[in-house]
Amino acid sequence: MAALSTELNRQIGLLIHRSGQVESVIVGDYDRIVIPVLSHVRTAGGRLRGLRLVHTSFGSGLIDEDIMDMACLRLDLVSVLTMEDGLPEFLHTAHLAPVPVAGRDWILLDSVHPARQTLSCRDLIEALEDEFVRVRPVREVDQGQDRAILVSVTTGSRAGADDSMAELRELARAAGVVVLDQVIQRRRKIHPRFILGRGKLMEIMLLSLRLGANLLIFDQELSPSQIRSVTDHTDLRVIDRTQLILDIFASRARSREGKLQIEMAQLKYMLPRLSTRDDALSRLTGGIGARGPGETRLEIDRRRINDRIARLARELKKVGQERFHRRSRRRKRDVPVISLVGYTNAGKSTLLNTLTRSDIQAEDMLFATLDPTSRRLRFPQDMEVIITDTVGFIRNLPAELLKAFESTLEELFEANLLVHVIDVANPAWREQAEVVEQLLRRLDLDRIPLLRVYNKMDLLDPQTRAQVERMEGVAISALDRSTLREFFVQAQAMLQRELGG
Ligand SMILES: Nc1nc2c(ncn2[C@@H]2O[C@H](COP(=O)(O)OP(=O)(O)OP(=O)(O)O)[C@@H](O)[C@H]2O)c(=O)[nH]1
Numbered sequence: 334m335a336a337l338s339t340e341l342n343r344q345i346g347l348l349i350h351r352s353g354q355v356e357s358v359i360v361g362d363y364d365r366i367v368i369p370v371l372s373h374v375r376t377a378g379g380r381l382r383g384l385r386l387v388h389t390s391f392g393s394g395l396i397d398e399d400i401m402d403m404a405c406l407r408l409d410l411v412s413v414l415t416m417e418d419g420l421p422e423f424l425h426t427a428h429l430a431p432v433p434v435a436g437r438d439w440i441l442l443d444s445v446h447p448a449r450q451t452l453s454c455r456d457l458i459e460a461l462e463d464e465f466v467r468v469r470p471v472r473e474v475d476q477g478q479d480r481a482i483l484v485s486v487t488t489g490s491r492a493g494a495d496d497s498m499a500e501l502r503e504l505a506r507a508a509g510v511v512v513l514d515q516v517i518q519r520r521r522k523i524h525p526r527f528i529l530g531r532g533k534l535m536e537i538m539l540l541s542l543r544l545g546a547n548l549l550i551f552d553q554e555l556s557p558s559q560i561r562s563v564t565d566h567t568d569l570r571v572i573d574r575t576q577l578i579l580d581i582f583a584s585r586a587r588s589r590e591g592k593l594q595i596e597m598a599q600l601k602y603m604l605p606r607l608s609t610r611d612d613a614l615s616r617l618t619g620g621i622g623a624r625g626p627g628e629t630r631l632e633i634d635r636r637r638i639n640d641r642i643a644r645l646a647r648e649l650k651k652v653g654q655e656r657f658h659r660r661s662r663r664r665k666r667d668v669p670v671i672s673l674v675g676y677t678n679a680g681k682s683t684l685l686n687t688l689t690r691s692d693i694q695a696e697d698m699l700f701a702t703l704d705p706t707s708r709r710l711r712f713p714q715d716m717e718v719i720i721t722d723t724v725g726f727i728r729n730l731p732a733e734l735l736k737a738f739e740s741t742l743e744e745l746f747e748a749n750l751l752v753h754v755i756d757v758a759n760p761a762w763r764e765q766a767e768v769v770e771q772l773l774r775r776l777d778l779d780r781i782p783l784l785r786v787y788n789k790m791d792l793l794d795p796q797t798r799a800q801v802e803r804m805e806g807v808a809i810s811a812l813d814r815s816t817l818r819e820f821f822v823q824a825q826a827m828l829q830r831e832l833g834g
């Protein structure tokens with residue numbers, strides 16, 4: 334290798350299997366070498382790739398790029414052969430460390446002349462892998478559950494990124510993903526092709542190796558080329574916030590209509606992201622666990638997806654018509670309708686339960702409600718209304734999802750009064766309320782009277798409580814029926830005004 338390198342004036346590298354068999358020979362430039370995409374070489378169950386890299390160098394030893402390649406590709410080890418006058422000088426070897434040593438995730442071995450190398454590569458790698466397993470055993474309970482690192486790449490403020498990240502964490506929890514850590518990178522400008530800098534990517538790879546992560550969840554919507562720029566260099570699955578939300582919806586939808594809508598949204602999201610490389614496709618469509626349009630559809634091509642979308646559209650239209658008939662029957666009876674709207678987890682379902690003494694699902698979980706529910710409600714002053722609960726809103730609501738749920742949201746057009754439930758115990762409530770009201774404006778629903786309800790007052794300190802009480806709207810605690818008196822009064826007054834009575 335030294336002789337050839339010197340003759341060609343280029344680096345030469347070998348990727349070698351544990352068995353000693355050479356996987357590929359790489360000819361680089363004078364000062365760098367590029368490892369081919371290895372997606373077809375799977376990690377054999379272990380943590381390391383089962384391949385090591387040995388390459389020549391005209392420099393003085395290992396450089397950052399070597400460590401980076403080793404970390405991103407989980408190479409067994411990397412050795413750099415320095416040369417003098419066309420002859421081998423030293424072999425400089427590094428391998429990944431199961432636990433950081435002096436703050437570093439890799440270990441540099443003493444340099445030796447290749448002829449004096451006494452270390453058995455195979456023994457070293459096997460001992461290393463045992464150590465990785467000992468440090469973080471792959472527990473049975475982990476199996477089937479995704480282990481993720483959350484990543485946010487933003488040009489915005491730190492506080493904004495933190496807020497959004499806290500929400501992403503909640504979304505991950507709702508999807509049943511174990512969150513191991515989070516990384517926020519602020520950049521002046523986001524590169525359209527590479528979402529992360531190389532250095533940051535390496536940091537994340539080392540982290541994922543140490544924590545045993547198999548999934549990266551980005552807080553930003555990623556373009557297909559951005560996804561590929563990460564998946565080409567790593568063997569982690571990559572999804573973005575939108576896909577996470579779609580996955581949650583897919584696992585929660587109960588009604589036939591809900592299921593149809595969500596499948597439609599998933600397919601529409603997937604379509605432009607299909608690539609010719611089916612490997613990238615498998616990572617894209619995998620989603621969380623194996624839910625959604627997953628593995629079984631791997632081989633489906635665009636045309637078949639389009640067919641499916643067309644069929645879903647027809648079915649949805651039919652279901653929509655049925656619902657229209659139901660709705661017009663209700664309209665004929667002329668019962669006024671109150672619709673609860675609000676950010677996800679604000680307490681809409683809880684309020685409906687307390688108001689109507691029912692028992693629909695309400696829990697501390699984003700998107701607990703997906704399918705709209707209606708109940709009858711008798712006001713104290715003998716007025717009967719129908720009250721409906723709807724799916725919660727969220728910032729950066731995926732456009733595909735909004736479109737898919739258009740028909741569900743259409744129910745809102747029937748409302749005579751919208752009740753906007755706001756969780757004032759959430760530090761980001763002002764922003765959340767703005768997201769909701771913006772969306773209402775976008776859906777042209779701002780012509781319907783709106784009553785703001787400040788919920789979870791019980792969780793506030795007296796000072797903030799006093800502040801909230803001075804604002805326009807009513808302050809309640811949806812868990813406590815006795816706090817709802819003012820709500821009844823205002824809601825009824827607004828309804829009567831609306832109905833001209
Ligand atoms: N302390 C307190 N907790 C509340 C109050 N209202 C609701 N919660 C809790 O907030 C959580 C979310 O309530 P839900 O009623 O499921 O919220 P939602 O708006 O229907 O949420 P999604 O359906 O997920 O959009 C639950 O754990 C409720 O118990 C309240 O007034 N005080």
Ligand SMILES: [Mg+2]
Nearest residue numbers: 681682701702
């Ligand atoms: Mg709910």
